[in-house]
Amino acid sequence: MKCTPRQILTQFAHLFQSALFPAIESEVGPMSGDTQLLVSILGMVPLAKYVPPSRGFMGRPQRDRQALATAFFAKSVLNLQTTRQLLDRLVADTALRRICGWKTVDQIPHEATFSRAFAEFASSELPQKLHQAVIAATQKDRLIGHIARDSTAIEARERYDTLPQHKPLPPRKRGRPKKGSKALPSRRLPRQRRQKLADMLAELPRHCSLGVKTASDGNQRFWRGYKLHMDVADGQIPISCLLTSASLHDSQVAIPLATITAGKVTSLYDLMDSAYDAREIREHSKSLGHVPIIAWTERSVPISRKHALMLSGGDKRKIKSIGKTRRPRKEPPLTPAQEDRFRERTMSERVNSRLKDEFGGRHIRVRGAAKVMAHLMFGIVALTVDQLLKLATELPTIS
Numbered sequence: 467m468k469c470t471p472r473q474i475l476t477q478f479a480h481l482f483q484s485a486l487f488p489a490i491e492s493e494v495g496p497m498s499g500d501t502q503l504l505v506s507i508l509g510m511v512p513l514a515k516y517v518p519p520s521r522g523f524m525g526r527p528q529r530d531r532q533a534l535a536t537a538f539f540a541k542s543v544l545n546l547q548t549t550r551q552l553l554d555r556l557v558a559d560t561a562l563r564r565i566c567g568w569k570t571v572d573q574i575p576h577e578a579t580f581s582r583a584f585a586e587f588a589s590s591e592l593p594q595k596l597h598q599a600v601i602a603a604t605q606k607d608r609l610i611g612h613i614a615r616d617s618t619a620i621e622a623r624e625r626y627d628t629l630p631q632h633k634p635l636p637p638r639k640r641g642r643p644k645k646g647s648k649a650l651p652s653r654r655l656p657r658q659r660r661q662k663l664a665d666m667l668a669e670l671p672r673h674c675s676l677g678v679k680t681a682s683d684g685n686q687r688f689w690r691g692y693k694l695h696m697d698v699a700d701g702q703i704p705i706s707c708l709l710t711s712a713s714l715h716d717s718q719v720a721i722p723l724a725t726i727t728a729g730k731v732t733s734l735y736d737l738m739d740s741a742y743d744a745r746e747i748r749e750h751s752k753s754l755g756h757v758p759i760i761a762w763t764e765r766s767v768p769i770s771r772k773h774a775l776m777l778s779g780g781d782k783r784k785i786k787s788i789g790k791t792r793r794p795r796k797e798p799p800l801t802p803a804q805e806d807r808f809r810e811r812t813m814s815e816r817v818n819s820r821l822k823d824e825f826g827g828r829h830i831r832v833r834g835a836a837k838v839m840a841h842l843m844f845g846i847v848a849l850t851v852d853q854l855l856k857l858a859t860e861l862p863t864i865s
């Protein structure tokens with residue numbers, strides 16, 4: 467009989483507390499809460515499937531990549547800022563060093579070896595694959611009620627580029643298009659409705675740039691770096707993540723992000739703030755079988771000729787002056803049930819704050835979108851496992 471996601475999580479939590487932790491403590495000594503979380507991550511993440519323990523090539527033997535990957539998970543769990551702090555912690559903490567795979571201090575690699583291994587993990591997208599494996603094992607057969615979509619600012623220490631780095635669209639030929647051919651729209655959102663996922667992702671800019679957001683107090687906040695776009699499921703579990711330039715608007719990532727999430731899990735409602743208020747986003751959410759609940763933004767719409775004629779009292783000479791004005795669009799009120807569901811959207815903000823405060827999201831010391839994404843994904847994998855174990859211990863037992 468196939469186990470449900472809840473039964474799988476409960477079995478993991480019971481196994482860790484009753485068997486795994488006591489066995490490891492008898493071998494390496496007492497473990498702190500962060501070290502226990504690291505052991506839990508190693509128990510739920512199929513690291514050996516994606517990282518071989520060693521290679522059989524000729525020449526100098528390569529350092530164990532599984533131990534290095536475990537050390538990067540430890541760096542996120544301990545919320546350390548630099549690799550040098552991680553090395554100092556490995557030297558001082560015997561239990562952490564042995565869990566990572568090094569028995570003595572002399573076996574710990576040099577800092578340069580950590581940098582080369584991290585570059586390999588970033589180019590192969592190792593943390594993204596590990597996160598996808600965890601989601602597939604625990605959330606694939608679960609019916610998720612709400613998916614909250616939001617983005618957060620990621621500050622980086624690198625030069626920003628104002629020029630777009632993505633491939634522009636080919637120029638449109640003049641004249642009437644051929645019979646049966648359809649030219650792609652110039653705007654990104656209508657174009658994404660007719661593109662495949664790979665083409666959507668290829669058009670998204672990922673270079674370092676300047677970003678701006680309007681805070682709740684009305685003041686604008688600027689930063690240099692990137693934006694992390696995330697879909698979060700009920701229980702504060704990150705499902706999908708995309709990294710783009712900081713200057714990209716949130717709405718431009720909604721359709722590809724929703725497509726990725728729909729391929730991983732089954733959900734019912736899509737919760738988004740007013741930045742995602744667009745007809746194409748609503749239509750795409752409905753085409754996936756979801757119910758979009760999006761906060762409407764105040765926009766002005768042009769006055770029609772018929773309405774302008776009514777306002778002018780039938781005087782056609784005044785239509786031109788009236789037609790230049792715009793009237794605000796009326797915001798359709800949400801039903802009480804939709805308002806209750808829309809309040810669940812704040813879980814994405816809690817996940818963003820946990821990633822930055824507890825799992826190294828504020829300590830970006832690498833350059834380039836691939837490495838920044840790898841750094842963030844190590845923390846997201848740790849956050850996901852931590853949240854899954856919290857849900858497993860909080861779930862009531864059924865007799």
